[in-house]
Amino acid sequence: MPTGSERGALAKRLQKNRNRKPKSPLKLETLKSSEPKNGDSDPVITDFKYSSNCLLQILDYDGMAYTFITPNSTADALNFLALSIKTKDLISVRIVIVCVEASEAKDVHQEMAKRGVSAILYTDTESKMWTSVWQMWMQGHLNSVLIVCDDLILKLGSQKANYIIHFTLPAFSHVFFQRFALTKESSSKIETFVIRAENDTHIFPFLKPTCRQNAAALENFSTMQINENDAIEEHCNTISPVEKEPLATYVNDFQTMADSSTSSIPSMVAAGVEPMENVPLFGNEKEAALYEKSSTEQGLSKYVHVGIVAHSRLPIPVCYQSADLLVQPQIKAAMQREGICRSYRNQRVAWLHAIKGHALTVVGPKRTGKTWCYLPALCERAYQQMLQRQPMNDGVDCDVNDCGPSAIIVVASEEQGLQLAEWCRKLLDFSQLDVEILVWLFHRSNALEVCSRLVEPCGIFLTTADLFLYVLQQSKEPNPIFNPAAICCVALDGFDDMCAQWRKCCTQLLHLLPTLLKFGPNQTQLMVTMRFWLPQMLNDLLPSSPDVQLVFEDALEAAIYGGVNFEFKVAKEPELEHNRDILEFIQGLQQNPESKNLKTQGLVIACTNLEQALQLSGFLSEHNLETSIYSAHNNASNLSLAQWRLQTTPTILITIDEVLPNLRHDHISYLINFQMPSSWTTFKDRFALLYGSYKANASTLIVARKQNEFLLWHLCTFIVKHELKMPYEFIDIFFQMRVERECLAPRNDSSLCSQFIAYGNCSRRDCRHRHIIWKSECKPPKHYPIEGVIEFQIIQVSTYL
Numbered sequence: 001m002p003t004g005s006e007r008g009a010l011a012k013r014l015q016k017n018r019n020r021k022p023k024s025p026l027k028l029e030t031l032k033s034s035e036p037k038n039g040d041s042d043p044v045i046t047d048f049k050y051s052s053n054c055l056l057q058i059l060d061y062d063g064m065a066y067t068f069i070t071p072n073s074t075a076d077a078l079n080f081l082a083l084s085i086k087t088k089d090l091i092s093v094r095i096v097i098v099c100v101e102a103s104e105a106k107d108v109h110q111e112m113a114k115r116g117v118s119a120i121l122y123t124d125t126e127s128k129m130w131t132s133v134w135q136m137w138m139q140g141h142l143n144s145v146l147i148v149c150d151d152l153i154l155k156l157g158s159q160k161a162n163y164i165i166h167f168t169l170p171a172f173s174h175v176f177f178q179r180f181a182l183t184k185e186s187s188s189k190i191e192t193f194v195i196r197a198e199n200d201t202h203i204f205p206f207l208k209p210t211c212r213q214n215a216a217a218l219e220n221f222s223t224m225q226i227n228e229n230d231a232i233e234e235h236c237n238t239i240s241p242v243e244k245e246p247l248a249t250y251v252n253d254f255q256t257m258a259d260s261s262t263s264s265i266p267s268m269v270a271a272g273v274e275p276m277e278n279v280p281l282f283g284n285e286k287e288a289a290l291y292e293k294s295s296t297e298q299g300l301s302k303y304v305h306v307g308i309v310a311h312s313r314l315p316i317p318v319c320y321q322s323a324d325l326l327v328q329p330q331i332k333a334a335m336q337r338e339g340i341c342r343s344y345r346n347q348r349v350a351w352l353h354a355i356k357g358h359a360l361t362v363v364g365p366k367r368t369g370k371t372w373c374y375l376p377a378l379c380e381r382a383y384q385q386m387l388q389r390q391p392m393n394d395g396v397d398c399d400v401n402d403c404g405p406s407a408i409i410v411v412a413s414e415e416q417g418l419q420l421a422e423w424c425r426k427l428l429d430f431s432q433l434d435v436e437i438l439v440w441l442f443h444r445s446n447a448l449e450v451c452s453r454l455v456e457p458c459g460i461f462l463t464t465a466d467l468f469l470y471v472l473q474q475s476k477e478p479n480p481i482f483n484p485a486a487i488c489c490v491a492l493d494g495f496d497d498m499c500a501q502w503r504k505c506c507t508q509l510l511h512l513l514p515t516l517l518k519f520g521p522n523q524t525q526l527m528v529t530m531r532f533w534l535p536q537m538l539n540d541l542l543p544s545s546p547d548v549q550l551v552f553e554d555a556l557e558a559a560i561y562g563g564v565n566f567e568f569k570v571a572k573e574p575e576l577e578h579n580r581d582i583l584e585f586i587q588g589l590q591q592n593p594e595s596k597n598l599k600t601q602g603l604v605i606a607c608t609n610l611e612q613a614l615q616l617s618g619f620l621s622e623h624n625l626e627t628s629i630y631s632a633h634n635n636a637s638n639l640s641l642a643q644w645r646l647q648t649t650p651t652i653l654i655t656i657d658e659v660l661p662n663l664r665h666d667h668i669s670y671l672i673n674f675q676m677p678s679s680w681t682t683f684k685d686r687f688a689l690l691y692g693s694y695k696a697n698a699s700t701l702i703v704a705r706k707q708n709e710f711l712l713w714h715l716c717t718f719i720v721k722h723e724l725k726m727p728y729e730f731i732d733i734f735f736q737m738r739v740e741r742e743c744l745a746p747r748n749d750s751s752l753c754s755q756f757i758a759y760g761n762c763s764r765r766d767c768r769h770r771h772i773i774w775k776s777e778c779k780p781p782k783h784y785p786i787e788g789v790i791e792f793q794i795i796q797v798s799t800y801l
């Protein structure tokens with residue numbers, strides 16, 4: 001260990017050395033010099049693999065495991081780290097990330113937070129609290145990753161860490177050697193990870209050459225994956241930057257397109273995607289009728305009609321009945337036998353798009369026909385694929401190496417899977433098919449048997465997310481069970497439910513799928529259904545499908561997609577104060593220099609009934625705010641939104657829920673939910689008002705009251721799912737409601753809720769644990785100080801999401 005003065009000098013040198021070369025020559029001798037004298041052999045890489053755009057080279061040296069990670073970019077390194085950390089249980093393992101400088105540590109801390117990794121940043125060497133934090137962390141009272149810089153790690157050692165990640169390497173090899181030496185002092189086995197640059201071959205001469213082309217040829221868990229890496233690499237070189245960008249950019253792209261009055265080149269064309277490919281243009285009246293209500297502006301097609309909003313880079317054709325679908329007559333007949341004759345609202349826009357092989361994402365509430373949006377297309381395409389893959393009539397096999405499914409459906413539960421299996425069997429009731437039409441797997445105990453069936457070409461493989469991942473990992477040479485080129489469709493049905501149930505699995509799957517399959521036009525078709533719009537989870541998938549059509553049957557979820565800004569407020573008590581709340585809010589808006597005036601803002605207030613609307617209108621007029629009421633019973637009900645916009649004096653529009661379905665407008669920028677309706681569906685429908693206003697940075701204010709308990713819980717789930725900022729008052733109300741309920745019906749048999757233990761509250765609506773602490777549980781652990789002055793320092797504030 002360095003002495004105190006050495007450490008000080010070292011810290012100063014590191015500070016001075018800000019402009020150093022990013023990676024310094026750390027020679028093999030560095031590692032060698034840390035080894036005991038009896039072992040003098042060179043370190044040898046024992047294993048290497050390619051994962052999440054990083055090459056991993058594993059070195060087992062002197063009883064210690066070292067993994068050298070060569071990422072393609074810093075973002076890849078961060079993604080890889082976050083993904084790896086998420087697979088660890090931070091309650092039982094301790095992970096330290098070491099950077100050279102405090103600023104680097106801070107950046108890594110922020111990046112980890114963005115990727116959902118809870119971490120404590122500690123870079124202040126002078127702080128007296130540091131030792132306590134360190135000890136608490138080592139004793140397992142703080143369950144987060146610890147991010148430190150060299151000064152601290154050298155000061156305190158790393159004896160209790162299980163994993164040490166060297167994120168940036170010091171300028172001086174001896175400092176790095178000191179880091180390694182600390183690792184070796186530990187009594188427990190520490191795994192060490194080193195992030196290094198690709199051109200560092202001279203620094204670590206024992207590492208393999210790492211050029212990206214070679215990476216694809218490296219051994220991986222399956223040969224199929226290797227081939228796909230090659231192919232993906234090739235594909236990546238041909239696709240445009242837009243396709244490679246993360247979903248945030250992709251969604252922005254949609255929004256920008258909607259707004260791009262200045263841009264003359266639609267992004268779709270810029271992206272190198274052939275527009276309208278396979279899609280008939282309006283050649284005749286019949287075809288034109290398919291595109292009714294769908295408008296195309298600057299390359300973005302929009303369909304907005306009765307509770308549905310759909311966006312696509314391709315024109316959006318509509319289809320009202322299954323009889324009009326271009327599928328096999330047997331499939332059509334089976335649909336009709338199932339009672340699927342007239343299309344539901346989402347199916348209207350989804351059916352023809354999906355039949356053409358384009359990607360589809362449907363978001364909507366339960367039992368709204370999301371599965372049937374993609375199922376006819378999936379069955380038709382799987383059927384066509386099976387015909388091509390089955391042994392030909394003369395008995396000659398098409399491809400002796402062919403194997404695995406033609407289409408894959410991943411579901412969230414066995415129950416859902418069995419229902420889907422029944423539908424698939426009915427739709428694909430073809431006697432002329434000579435391959436197994438449906439293979440399903442819902443129990444791990446059947447996995448081996450199912451894998452042996454997948455060795456032959458087959459139709460649809462139906463399974464849950466966890467088992468799909470398991471089966472994928474079984475696909476190894478010489479018996480691969482997936483042929484990426486043969487998989488024409490992948491459907492993730494109930495994607496949000498899957499993520500809630502198997503988050504880690506889904507994260508791994510989402511990283512894996514784009515490396516195995518090529519999604520996109522004329523490639524594997526991707527279909528996703530979900531109740532909540534979870535763009536962060538689809539980050540790896542959707543950008544590779546530029547032909548995707550997004551269909552929302554839930555205006556509230558669509559508002560999240562549209563980038564609407566959400567504000568939440570708890571209404572003041574007593575009730576008379578509610579009007580004043582709104583007045584203050586509007587006055588605040590008027591004073592905001594960024595808000596031009598209420599007319600251009602297009603401010604709408606949603607009330608539940610006419611009486612409330614009249615009362616609010618009267619109150620606001622008393623304070624010189626002009627309002628118009630839009631209601632079926634009001635004299636002014638013939639006021640159209642267009643007229644409202646054209647009024648010379650800016651007025652605020654007050655509406656009531658019953659007329660909301662009639663309201664459509666393109667320039668509403670503020671929707672104030674003054675009173676909450678009695679049903680969650682009615683509340684969500686209000687947001688259809690904003691369908692035309694996504695480009696305009698629309699905002700919404702939701703004023704909630706304690707009395708709306710049922711709605712409040714829905715709201716809470718919504719806030720948590722979308723990681724929106726939950727106002728403290730909300731948390732208090734939720735928790736108070738929960739405790740009141742538990743006092744009436746004590747949960748004596750349940751254990752204490754872990755969120756409650758960690759954060760003092762719980763916002764999970766369906767939490768079955770106990771939220772009232774018993775006296776015996778209040779006793780502090782013996783080692784807690786009980787005398788003298790006790791100082792607390794808040795290190796980090798976290799909320800449970």
Ligand SMILES: Nc1ncnc2c1ncn2[C@@H]1O[C@H](COP(=O)(O)OP(=O)(O)OP(=O)(O)O)[C@@H](O)[C@H]1O
Nearest residue numbers: 339340341342343344365366367368369370371372
């Ligand atoms: N066009 C249609 N006509 C008649 N019935 C339909 C139609 N579309 C779907 N259904 C029926 O509605 C029910 C729900 O359909 P589906 O499973 O597609 O909904 P979902 O939104 O995927 O449901 P979940 O959210 O539970 O997965 C099913 O029983 C299905 O047969």
